[in-house]
Amino acid sequence: MKLLVSWLLPLIAMLAAPLLIGLINRTKALVGGRRGAPLLQPYRDIRKLLARGAVYSDTGTWVPQLGPVANLAGLVLALLVVPLAGVRAPIAFPGDLVVVAGLLGLGRFLTLLAALDTGSSFEGMGASREAYFGALSEPALFLALAALVRVTGELSLSGAYARVDTELWANAFPVLALIAVTFLALELIENSRMPVDDPTTHLELTMIHEVMVLDHSGPDLGFIHYGAALKLWLIGALLIGIAVPVRSGNSWLDLLAGLAGLTLLAVLIGAIESLFARMRLAQTPQFIVAAGAFAAVALVMALR
Amino acid sequence: MESLPGIVQTLGVLTNFALLGTTRIGGCIRVLALQGLIIGSLPVFLRSGDLELRVWLLVGANVLLKAVIFPWLLLRLRARTGFMREVEPFVGFVGSILFGLAALAFATWLAGSINAALIGRRFVVLDVAIFLILTGLFLIVTRRKAVMQVLGYVVLENGIFVFGISTVVATPLLVELGVLLDAFVGVFVMGIAAFNINREFADVDIDKLDALRG
Numbered sequence A: 001m002k003l004l005v006s007w008l009l010p011l012i013a014m015l016a017a018p019l020l021i022g023l024i025n026r027t028k029a030l031v032g033g034r035r036g037a038p039l040l041q042p043y044r045d046i047r048k049l050l051a052r053g054a055v056y057s058d059t060g061t062w063v064p065q066l067g068p069v070a071n072l073a074g075l076v077l078a079l080l081v082v083p084l085a086g087v088r089a090p091i092a093f094p095g096d097l098v099v100v101a102g103l104l105g106l107g108r109f110l111t112l113l114a115a116l117d118t119g120s121s122f123e124g125m126g127a128s129r130e131a132y133f134g135a136l137s138e139p140a141l142f143l144a145l146a147a148l149v150r151v152t153g154e155l156s157l158s159g160a161y162a163r164v165d166t167e168l169w170a171n172a173f174p175v176l177a178l179i180a181v182t183f184l185a186l187e188l189i190e191n192s193r194m195p196v197d198d199p200t201t202h203l204e205l206t207m208i209h210e211v212m213v214l215d216h217s218g219p220d221l222g223f224i225h226y227g228a229a230l231k232l233w234l235i236g237a238l239l240i241g242i243a244v245p246v247r248s249g250n251s252w253l254d255l256l257a258g259l260a261g262l263t264l265l266a267v268l269i270g271a272i273e274s275l276f277a278r279m280r281l282a283q284t285p286q287f288i289v290a291a292g293a294f295a296a297v298a299l300v301m302a303l304r
Numbered sequence B: 001m002e003s004l005p006g007i008v009q010t011l012g013v014l015t016n017f018a019l020l021g022t023t024r025i026g027g028c029i030r031v032l033a034l035q036g037l038i039i040g041s042l043p044v045f046l047r048s049g050d051l052e053l054r055v056w057l058l059v060g061a062n063v064l065l066k067a068v069i070f071p072w073l074l075l076r077l078r079a080r081t082g083f084m085r086e087v088e089p090f091v092g093f094v095g096s097i098l099f100g101l102a103a104l105a106f107a108t109w110l111a112g113s114i115n116a117a118l119i120g121r122r123f124v125v126l127d128v129a130i131f132l133i134l135t136g137l138f139l140i141v142t143r144r145k146a147v148m149q150v151l152g153y154v155v156l157e158n159g160i161f162v163f164g165i166s167t168v169v170a171t172p173l174l175v176e177l178g179v180l181l182d183a184f185v186g187v188f189v190m191g192i193a194a195f196n197i198n199r200e201f202a203d204v205d206i207d208k209l210d211a212l213r214g
Helices: A002-031 A041-051 A063-079 A096-117 A120-150 A156-160 A168-171 A173-190 A220-241 A251-275 A282-304 B004-021 B025-041 B042-046 B054-079 B093-117 B126-140 B146-167 B173-201 B206-211
Strands: none
Touching: A002 A041, A002 A220, A002 A251, A002 B004, A002 B093, A002 B126, A041 A220, A063 A096, A063 A220, A063 B025, A096 A156, A120 A156, A120 A251, A120 A282, A156 B206, A168 A173, A168 A282, A168 B025, A173 A220, A173 A282, A220 A251, A220 B054, A251 B042, A282 B004, A282 B093, B004 B025, B004 B042, B004 B093, B004 B126, B004 B146, B025 B042, B025 B054, B025 B146, B054 B173, B093 B126, B126 B146, B146 B173
């Protein structure tokens, strides 16, 4: 039974991830006094894009065609080792957290290459920003994971998250709270959500992620949108695993708790996007480094 | 709640990072007030069992001074010397936070090695104390506006206070209150000095001290 739920987890993630984006958009619309798009709109967008043909820049080589596909493949692979709340991932081995970070990094790298290879100076600008901010946010991810490993004593994601229960929260409250804050910040940073980047903007000078995918079209753009939803789910799952310490032993109950957590998280992100303005681009590195500082303090507190 | 001292210490460490990363002087002063409240009340969380009147007196004096009087003095100073809004550091905010990380690592390592050398009682919050002292010194060295030097001095004093409660079981009350009085006079005098410098030269940029010739 446990195994069945474990293998169901990546499937649910792949099916339900775009729903998170729909939830965020719906929350933003409701807070703004509008009715908003249907919850299933992201699915329609992706289907629409998949049905179209792709247009490739003449200056580009095969790299822009590889970027979105490889990024998506990496994310799907990463989903296989990321647990959700008490539900273990189908695959778990010591050090799999490095694999997740590596796959995220690989996806970022290929997106960068694809953006640079289109030959647009504009996308080079976005790639430069993404590289800079990525260099700051990856240490934060590693420090947070290191603190988690230290405090749970497990080297695999599934093992570590299985040990995050209410008892551990009572014993190591500061460490877990700091890790959770770091993951929340990373969720906003990595998925280009509001205080860092505006996912709806098309104002050139402020974009980070959006500017890199300007030259992608059709199925490639669909893959990118779908990949973004998977990434939102993936980092959200890392956060929910800590913020929702429900470890009942019953896999279905744990799964339900995790999904409820993710739903709440999407509403929370929508609320954050409605309440906060985007930061000045010059302030963004400060925000990311501050997230890293939270993770570092967590690690120090865990080491004491 | 067993982890309560840990939470208080973590909050204290985080206020340090807030001080290193805040761009506005007003914001820095408010964070300093928060830090004074947290650090000043630390003895209550660290000592188990019944607390003597002495400890309460110390905590009360500390919180009153560092969370109310110092911020009030500094805010008044900032208001009087009109154009002091931005911190304007010599080392950027990202650099400052990175220094904070390095300082925290160093403080933890140093406290760890000192603790290892002790056979009996362990120093409970030694790393927080060292981290506060390093941050205070860093703020004094790298900030341009004279108010921030006063602020760094108070952070340094916070560090010395934590060092005191972590190393000595029972410092005489008179000594502790004497240190507080020192800090109070220090902040008072530095505030007046900064105000007079501002009135005389219409600026409190310490970088301009370089141009002074005797």
